[in-house]
Amino acid sequence: LAAYYNRDDVALENVASFFQKNADEEKGHADLFIQYQVKRGGRVAFSDVKAPVKTEFATVQEAFETALQLEKDVNQALLDLHQVADKHNDAQMTDFIEGQFLGEQVDALKELAGHVANLKRVGTGLGEWHFNKSLA
DSSP: OHHHHHSTTTOOHHHHHHHHHHHHHHHHHHHHHHHHHHHTTOOOOOOOOOOOSOOOOSSHHHHHHHHHHHHHHHHHHHHHHHHHHHHTTOHHHHHHHIIIIIHHHHHHHHHHHHHHHHHHHHOSTHHHHHHHHHTO
């Protein structure tokens, strides 16, 4: 998402920065999981990351709706992982997920949902330009 909005023919630099900040945060979360797995004596096995299905967006609202859905998917995966850890009485893992991720997920979901709501209000074109400036 950041690369798309940073293109010279799209040029919404604050939207690009917003998505880049979120991407960097998600990379940090992946690092936390790697460190945690190694700390617990596990082995890290990497697999291919699927390319995004969509790489261009008709509107900024569409991009934020896509980001919101991805965040919901991540949140559900964390809840599922928490449930597995709880089922196996792994208090350390449940604490790790709760302490490192779940609260932050709620904040991210609220922020993205708020941006989607505002983008619905402002519309496309000049509204998107003003929204971009509001992210500065």
